[in-house]
Amino acid sequence: MANLSFIDKQLIEDVLGMGGGYVLDFSNRTFDEFMTEVIGESIYNKYPYMSKANLLRNFIEDYPDAYIGKMIVLAIKYMHSRDLVTPTNEAKVNQLLSFGQSKLGRTPKTKNNEHPTPKPSEKVQINYQVLANNLLKLDAINDAQKRGYEFEKYLNKLFGVFGLDPHASYRTETDQIDGSFILNGNTILLEAKYRAAQLSKNDLILFENKVSRKSQFARGLFVSLSDFDETVVNYFKDRSSRIIALSVPEIYMMCSQEQDLRDVLTRKFRYLDEYGIIYRHINLLF
Numbered sequence: 001m002a003n004l005s006f007i008d009k010q011l012i013e014d015v016l017g018m019g020g021g022y023v024l025d026f027s028n029r030t031f032d033e034f035m036t037e038v039i040g041e042s043i044y045n046k047y048p049y050m051s052k053a054n055l056l057r058n059f060i061e062d063y064p065d066a067y068i069g070k071m072i073v074l075a076i077k078y079m080h081s082r083d084l085v086t087p088t089n090e091a092k093v094n095q096l097l098s099f100g101q102s103k104l105g106r107t108p109k110t111k112n113n114e115h116p117t118p119k120p121s122e123k124v125q126i127n128y129q130v131l132a133n134n135l136l137k138l139d140a141i142n143d144a145q146k147r148g149y150e151f152e153k154y155l156n157k158l159f160g161v162f163g164l165d166p167h168a169s170y171r172t173e174t175d176q177i178d179g180s181f182i183l184n185g186n187t188i189l190l191e192a193k194y195r196a197a198q199l200s201k202n203d204l205i206l207f208e209n210k211v212s213r214k215s216q217f218a219r220g221l222f223v224s225l226s227d228f229d230e231t232v233v234n235y236f237k238d239r240s241s242r243i244i245a246l247s248v249p250e251i252y253m254m255c256s257q258e259q260d261l262r263d264v265l266t267r268k269f270r271y272l273d274e275y276g277i278i279y280r281h282i283n284l285l286f
Contacts, residue, residue: 003065008099012060013053015089015096016075021051024075024084028052030216034078037187037215038071039063065103072100073185074217126161132255135248138194151194152178155223158251162261175210183265186219193224194248201232204243204278211242221246221265228279238276244268245279254282 016023023031028044031052035043039059047058060068076097079085085093134154141147152169156179159166164181169190171177179190191207193199204222211220220243228245236243246268254264259282267285272278 004060004068009060011092011096011099012056012072015092016056018053018056021053023052023056024079025082026052031055033216034074035059035071037217038067038074069100069103070185072096073104076100077185078217126258126260128255128258131158131161132252135252135255144195148192148194152190152192155179155190155192158261164262174213177210183262183269186217187215188265189214189218189220191220191222193222193226195225198226198229199224199232201235204232204236204245208236208241208243219243219269222278223251224248233277233279236278241272241276241278243278244272250282259286 013019026034032042032044035055039046043055043059047055050058056071059071076085076093079093134157138147138151138154141150156166156168159179159181164183166181167179169176169178177189178192181188181190189211191210193203207220207222211218222243222245224245225248227247227249233245244265246265250264254261264282264285267282268280271280271285
């Protein structure tokens with residue numbers, strides 16, 4: 001159970017507009033998608049037959065600090081995306097954001113009492129030479145299936161080194177997901193292809209569809225051994241895509257130049273948001 005005072009709860013109520021049984025401008029469907037991103041399951045299954053505001057009140061009473069913090073940060077991000085932050089409520093929105101971030105700062109340590117995940121702004125000690133050498137070793141694996149599996153393991157370790165809280169590959173009822181990680185508070189789903197053959201438009205469309213079937217807040221990273229053909233990239237231009245692309249040669253270059261992966265991915269997503277283009281080579285982003 002979270003440790004919230006009456007004033008804390010009232011601030012959440014005020015900023016999220018819960019007085020009339022609603023939460024922001026969410027419909028039942030979009031609120032369920034939003035909360036699924038927070039808790040990993042449908043909130044309507046957990047608390048049936050309640051208004052959205054009462055659902056959120058029960059969530060706040062039952063869940064620990066880290067979940068409350070995650071909910072608040074995602075809710076305020078949603079408010080900005082919907083232009084719901086105004087000069088009238090901006091001060092309270094910023095106050096609530098600081099409160100939510102403080103709750104996230106109390107998350108438990110990782111398994112085996114390892115150090116907690118560093119924040120994106122923090123410097124982490126990286127052995128770039130080891131990362132580059134391990135990437136090159138993948139080419140020596142002759143079995144294509146094994147090579148693909150080892151590539152997924154490499155990416156999982158790469159994300160872990162940069163403190164991105166990676167999850168290994170998993171399967172849903174409809175999709176195979178090659179992994180996921182957290183970047184700037186967003187869940188990023190992974191598609192990894194270690195094959196020399198040129199990618200087709202359909203490869204990226206299939207992954208785009210996987211991402212679109214998940215939470216509306218999820219985004220995707222497609223990592224490929226081969227470069228991304230200009231005609232394939234242009235197909236996705238200005239289509240409200242939620243995925244970006246990264247090539248293996250770019251990863252090697254990043255290691256050689258000792259660039260921070262978090263910065264690379266943040267710049268790629270910003271380019272997508274600003275220009276509607278899923279792929280921009282890292283040399284053109286720095």
